[in-house]
Amino acid sequence: KATVDFQPNYDGSQEEPTVLPSAFPNFLVNGGTGIAVGLATNLAPHNLGEVIDGICAQIDNPEITLPELMQLIKGPDFPVSCEIRGIRGIEEYFRTGRGSMRLRGKVEIEENENGKSLIVIREVPYGVNRAVLQERIAELVNEKILTGISGMRDLSDEETRIEIELKRDARPQVVVAQLFKLTSLETSFSVNMLAIHQNRPKQFSLKEAIDAYIEHRRDVIIRRTRFLLGKAEERAELLEAFLLALGHLDDFIKIIRDSKNRDEARERLGSYKFSTATAEKLGILIRSQAAVQGDRYVFSERQVNAILELRLYQLTGMEQDKVKGEYDGILIDIKDLLDILAREVRVLTIIKDELRVIRDKYATPRKCPILAEAGEIAMEDLIANDAMIVTLSHRGYVKRTPASEYRLQGRGGKGLKGMETRATGKDAPDDFIEHLFSVQAHDYLLFFTNTGRVYVERVFELPEGSRTAMGRSIKNVLDLKPEEKIAAMLRLERSTDENGHDNTFREGAGYVFFATRSGKVKKTSLNDFRNYRKAGLTAINLEEGNDLIGVNLTSGEDEIVLVTRDGMSIKFTEGVYKKPQGELAEGEEPVEEDSGEEDSADEEGRPQIRPQGRATAGVTGIRLRKDDYVVGMAIASEETMLLVASENGLGKRTSFSSYRALRRGGLGVKTLNVTDKTGKVVNAVAVTEQDELMLMTSTGQSIRIRVSEIRETGRVAQGVKLLTLKEGEKLQDISLVIPDGEDSPGDDTSVDASEGESGSVTEETTE
Incomplete structure (x- = not known):
């Protein structure tokens, strides 16, 4: 539907789109990692529902503040249910495009049937391999660095469950703190929101990334609307020719029968002119179409060819009613498409409506809870x-x-x-x-x-x-x-x-x-x-x-x-x-x-x-x-x-x-x-x-x-x-x-x- 521009590929053998017309904010939702000469991108995924709510809010209020936006987009949301520690790092990369946060696995303390304490790892941080984590824990135990652990077993299936058995004199909270400090049970995730925008690398803040997406969708919808309008006008052009021909059926049949060949018939039909008043009486909407020349309606070559290709059954009364019904429906579509192009608010409403359809169908609850770092008092804002x-x-x-x-x-x-x-x-x-x-x-x-x-x-x-x-x-x-x-x-x-x-x-x-x-x-x-x-x-x-x-x-x-x-x-x-x-x-x-x-x-x-x-x-x-x-x-x-x-x-x-x-x-x-x-x-x-x-x-x-x-x-x-x-x-x-x-x-x-x-x-x- 000609919604984006195309350019030659690397060897000029084919053409490729300069950007994909994404129906949802793929850059923010799925994140991504990329490395180029002197440049690198690392963006965490975010919750689809939260991002769409944030985009809709920014459309409604372009001057929305970052704290207001963070009420809707609380932070990244990874595919695993690890804990995100630290609001400041999230706020920093939302504001500047760069920042980092701590990711922690989910840990619970239980007691086994013998009364011994167990540290149960329910989830590991995003990007951490369970086997590598267990190898590191075993290494620290063998080196007498983790002295409170007596055993470990991996009972994971579809869900993670790593049981770490503690010695009777061990303090569970102390061992948990050591695991966070010495192993990948707690890791750092750095964000660099760098992307190519208008053929140049750009460091995006959250608001800038949303603005770029809104502008992209605005351009896609306008180009799509123009494409659909062109197709509707093309079909309306043929239907107008049919309506005029059916309204002057006897004259047209006589012209065709009196013509020696197809070329003569085409030439004689092309010279047949109507007043715009006559066209309007037949239900044709007079607007800025090419067939209207002053106060005359003149057939185009395409219309003449369409009339010559009419079959006899299409001359029946029922077929005439179908042509008129289809034409009236297309006129409604044309008016709607013209209204979209004329009013910016219609374009923005379409962006929101299409996003909400995706949200209602595909959005899922947040997986990763966001917790405050030690000494950081900011969670009450959320x-x-x-x-x-x-x-x-x-x-x-x-x-x-x-x-x-x-x-x-x-x-x-x-x-x-x-x-x-x-x-x-x-x-x-x-x-x-x-x-x-x-x-x-x-x-x-x-x-x-x-x-x-x-x-x-x-x-x-x-x-x-x-x-x-x-x-x-x-x-x-x-x-x-x-x-x-x-x-x-x-x-x-x-x-x-x-x-x-x-x-x-x-x-x-x-x-x-x-x-x-x-x-x-x-x-x-x-x-x-x-x-x-x-x-x-x-x-x-x-x-x-x-x-x-x-x-x-x-x-x-x-x-x-x-x-x-x-x-x-x-x-x-x-x-x-x-x-x-x-x-x-x-x-x-x-x-x-x-x-x-x-x-x-x-x-x-x-x-x-x-x-x-x-x-x-x-x-x-x-x-x-x-x-x-x-x-x-x-x-x-x-x-x-x-x-x-x-x-x-x-x-x-x-x-x-x-x-x-x-x-x-x-x-x-x-x-x-x-x-x-x-x-x-x-x-x-x-x-x-x-x-x-x-x-x-x-x-x-x-x-x-x-x-x-x-x-x-x-x-x-x-x-x-x-x-x-x-x-x-x-x-x-x-x-x-x-x-x-x-x-x-x-x-x-x-x-x-x-x-x-x-x-x-x-x-x-x-x-």
């Missing part, structure tokens, strides 16, 4: 900042689940089915949820361990799973030491400066406040955690037998509330202590003004809790009675209230103003009258009227309720029923939920406490 629920089980399985999967229910409901779990003894194999946290996808999570160390992860880097999924072992996510277990978690909302740079851990951003089971507290500047590492940092020194109970962000002048298992509480300020005035409230016990500790802040103007470094143990926050221990910590404010929940499913909200501020280190006052009916306190959190609460039971059931449904009560009241518990079931933990904007209807099985179901507490009690 990920929606959705509300998430992060859970960590007793046996150390972590996952993130969209908050929308937890539908809202009424107070006292039966709950939703969670992970298949139940509380058991420490030697039992069953599991249960131990930590539940509500976050946004872009947030940071600080994981504090029982040994006092902290690990920092982005929420979107955690494994995603459904509400009923088990999740992934935390040891496969964090580089934990064998004896470490997660004790507390802290959410940090990501923040940026005016230049868009991440400054979450900036100086003056606040303090990390710690509370331990034994009643110790301390605060450390958030800035002290800015240089976090994959291997973790020391966050607090913990003596043997002590555990972290809570971690919070504070301003340095906040009021802290500690709540114990036996229902005691104390409120004190981080800042300068001011002795309370007035008589003791009901249930409030006298508190010694001096705790008797050397670390007390007795001096005028000195804060009670002074900032300390990471490797410190803290000071006494509350004095505990025998067998009592701290279960919860909250930050007091005028906008929030203290919500306390007990293991038998009761809870209450109390204003923080009901608790007078005391000197840290005292015994505190009663916050819940603990009885057999209430059970011990399980947790305490600060809430607002608009908050939502997630409740988790010992059997793995979960229920999401509004805080506003929980009645405000006095300080020592037992509260109201939060949920219905089965026999032997206990409330295990509570957590605030970040609202996701969807108030789902309650479960059909939910029962409000007001229905008077057995065991519910609907009236405020103080007994």
Whole structure:
């Protein structure tokens, strides 16, 4: 269809196209490698669907920015499902035409039937030979460079599966890091987007490559349209001759019969002229065709020959109708083709429509996930900042689940089915949820361990799973030491400066406040955690037998509330202590003004809790009675209230103003009258009227309720029923939920406490 130019081949014996009229962006989608004198090209393949979406977006908005384009074309996509590490390298070659990125094989850590750890290679990087990779690993093992590996076998068939068995004392994360560093399990892929454009080599950026493709397709479509228009005009020319001949059939038959031979007939027909008005009456469209000369329609030689070749059956009425119908159809095509040539928007629309047909038929999901390089914080630009629920089980399985999967229910409901779990003894194999946290996808999570160390992860880097999924072992996510277990978690909302740079851990951003089971507290500047590492940092020194109970962000002048298992509480300020005035409230016990500790802040103007470094143990926050221990910590404010929940499913909200501020280190006052009916306190959190609460039971059931449904009560009241518990079931933990904007209807099985179901507490009690 004459869509591209032709040129002689290398020896002039034939002609070849200067460029192929590609229906899809082959250069970007399939990539390619080439070497010439002083020039080289190496371009990674990209996802067909993403590239077509990017081209359509650039057609709609020629001024589209690179970040906007990268929302659609996220990066290269190789035929194998390896991991792409590094956004900056992708952004660099998208912007300049040159750049590089790291490719990693997919690795999982499993356990075999003997309890030994296995490193399972599920995919190798693009271009890496499995046999060569295994030879390199064996070589490093024989040279005693990789000392933690005891065996390796290749179980690959259609899918890659290379099992590397580790020694019992080997740390899987360390061996994986060594494999990435020392073998081709991690490689570099360099991009040089060089191509011949208009007979010259050119370094293309992504936008320039798309522009060149759009211009190429524009030229192809215009030339194709002109070709089709020419063919349509040629056919219309013959059909017009037929219409004129059939309209003057008697005259034409007489001319042919009176002619001595074909040449005379051709000459006499050629001299037969019609007015344009006569032609129009026969349905002929008068336009700029060659047969129109002024106000006369004159047959061309081609038309005369076509008339002479008419057969007798074509003179029937039915054949005349067919000629007229075909001519009318061709006129529609001609008008459409002329409209395409006249309007640029039609050409661009055709480009998009033809690309979308290819996308809908051939596009496949992305194979290669794109992950951020260590220290590179840019993935959030490609990920929606959705509300998430992060859970960590007793046996150390972590996952993130969209908050929308937890539908809202009424107070006292039966709950939703969670992970298949139940509380058991420490030697039992069953599991249960131990930590539940509500976050946004872009947030940071600080994981504090029982040994006092902290690990920092982005929420979107955690494994995603459904509400009923088990999740992934935390040891496969964090580089934990064998004896470490997660004790507390802290959410940090990501923040940026005016230049868009991440400054979450900036100086003056606040303090990390710690509370331990034994009643110790301390605060450390958030800035002290800015240089976090994959291997973790020391966050607090913990003596043997002590555990972290809570971690919070504070301003340095906040009021802290500690709540114990036996229902005691104390409120004190981080800042300068001011002795309370007035008589003791009901249930409030006298508190010694001096705790008797050397670390007390007795001096005028000195804060009670002074900032300390990471490797410190803290000071006494509350004095505990025998067998009592701290279960919860909250930050007091005028906008929030203290919500306390007990293991038998009761809870209450109390204003923080009901608790007078005391000197840290005292015994505190009663916050819940603990009885057999209430059970011990399980947790305490600060809430607002608009908050939502997630409740988790010992059997793995979960229920999401509004805080506003929980009645405000006095300080020592037992509260109201939060949920219905089965026999032997206990409330295990509570957590605030970040609202996701969807108030789902309650479960059909939910029962409000007001229905008077057995065991519910609907009236405020103080007994």
